[in-house]
Every structure is written in structure tokens, then in C-alpha cells.
Amino acid sequence: MSSTVLAFDRVTNLRGDRTAEAGVLAGERSAARVGEAIRFEGVRKSFGDREVLRTLDLDIPAGQLVAIVGRSGGGKTTLLRLVSGLALPSHGRVLVGGREVNGLQPSVRLLFQDSRLLPWQRVIRNVGIQRRPNWRETAEEALAHVGLADRARDWPAVLSGGQKQRVALARALVSHPRVLLLDEPFAALDALTRTEMHELFSRIWQEHGFTTILITHDVAEAVALADRVLVLRDGQIALDIPIDLPRPRQSVGSAEAARLQAHILGKV
Ligand SMILES: Nc1ncnc2c1ncn2[C@@H]1O[C@H](COP(=O)(O)OP(=O)(O)OP(=O)(O)O)[C@@H](O)[C@H]1O
Ligand SMILES: [Mg+2]
Secondary structure, three states, rough: OOOOHHHHHHHHHHOHHHHHHHHHHHHHHHOOOOOOOEEEEEEEEEOOOOHHHHHEEEEEEEOOOOEOOOOOOOOHHHHHHHHHOOOOOEEEEEOOOEEEEOOOOOOEEEOOOEEEEEEEEHHHHOOOOOOOOOHHHHHHHHHOOOOOOHHHHOOHHOHHHHHHHHHHHHHHHHOOOOEEEEEEOOOOHHHHHHHHHHHHHHHHHHHHEEEEEEEOHHHHHHHHHHHEEEEOOOOOOEEEEEEEOOOEEEEEEEEHHHHHHHHHHHHO
């Protein structure tokens, strides 16, 4: 059994004992080295004459949670596609875990604004879609992890938007991603559900230790979740700032958070 799988099992077993969980998992996280570093070296991406990303140099350390904000059409989704291997740079190179990305990356998972569940498969089969050995047990564990243990037999159509996104998150988690890319996954949710998803995602990210790039239009969300916020403007990084607020960040309404949000908004 790999150390990653072991870490995941411990997480599941320790659920409910938050203090012990935090202590053990902090150790697990560094020991398991789940996250992989991401690096952009002189990356440019054009579609025909349109240059969407221009000379992007970026280092994201293993396990970091980076939020990217920027105007519509600014190249955010394109950047994620380059990390996942769904698209290749026109110039330069992208590295994940020190390896150049030249095709789909098995260690990288993407979550989108819509959950993209298969409507003709029950929840459990959507989560265990890869049908690996013991897929059913693993899928049940992942569903429990996102608080949906009792919905395994349901069809996707009867779930709420937030529940569908949690199923999509569970589906990503079963493959033990080293990098999780989120393309506005909370954008379509109501404010209360979105806050719940922030707490859930934050906890899971801290437990698992994968590297995350979160695309969002919501500057408050970026400040609430991320270690670091980038503003992408005209295909370049217009701002790159650390968010050093303590976690958990219930106090997103704090003066410091408001100052950071205003600073970021000024650069978008
Ligand atoms: N496959 C493609 N072929 C041609 N042009 C593309 C392709 N993919 C993206 N583009 C163009 O690249 C630009 C950036 O698109 P991208 O989807 O990365 O923006 P975005 O920042 O994610 O925008 P939004 O916030 O609206 O999601 C747009 O002008 C878009 O039309
Ligand atoms: Mg986009």
C-alpha cells in the first residue's frame, strides 16, 4: 500500500476526532509528500494570432493553495489546461513534479463549475468511475469524507448543486491526486452552500496535502482559501501576493482580509 493510500485511510478513520486528526495529519502530510510542485518556464500560449498567455514564469511549491483571479477571457482556464496536459504551450514548458507536461497527467485532477457527473450512473458509480480494485469501498470512504455517505445509491439528478460538487470532489479524491485544479467550482452555489464548501474543501486540502490552483472571480473566496493570490491580466501576472492569515479562516470579514481583498481588486 502506498503512503498516499495510507494517509487517506487514516484520515477516514480519524474523522470525528479533529484535534488528533490535525496533529497526526500534519505529520502524515509532510511524510507522504502528496503534493507536486508546478513550474511555468517562459510559457506562452496563442490561438492563431491571439496571444492568451505571454511569457509566464511561475513556481508553485508542493502543497501550496494558489488562487488565480482575473477578468473573463484573461487566460485562467487556459493556464489550468496547460497544467493538466489538456493543452500544450506554444513556447516554453510546464513542469509538474519536475516532469515536463506533454500529455494528460494521471496525478492531476480537474474540477469544473458544473459537476460533470454521469446522469445514468448512481452516485457511488460516479465516484468509483475508474473501477480500480476495491473501488466500491474506496468510493464509499470518499463519499463519507465529503459528508454524503447516505447518498451513494441516489441518482445525480436528485442531488442539490452543492451535493453534486461534493460528489465531484469525492470522485477526484479517490484517485489520490497530487495536484487538484479547480475552475470556479463554487461559483454557481448560493452563499451559504459556498461557505460550507469552503470549509469542507479547506479541511480536505489540509488533510491530503495536494497542490491546488483555484480559479475564482470571487476575491473574498480567494482570500478565504488561498496561501497566495495571483491576478492574471492581459496574459501576464499583474499581482502575486501571499495570504498569511491564520487558519481556520472563519474571520474572513477581518480588517486584514478586507485590506487584502481591496488590494487584489485594484489589480484585477
Ligand atoms: N481552444 C481554443 N481555441 C481558440 N481560442 C481559445 C481556445 N481556448 C481559449 N481560447 C481563447 O483564449 C482566451 C482565454 O480563454 P480562457 O478560457 O482561458 O479565459 P478565462 O480567463 O478562463 O475566462 P473566464 O473567466 O470567462 O472563464 C479567450 O479569448 C478564448 O476565446
Ligand atoms: Mg475560464
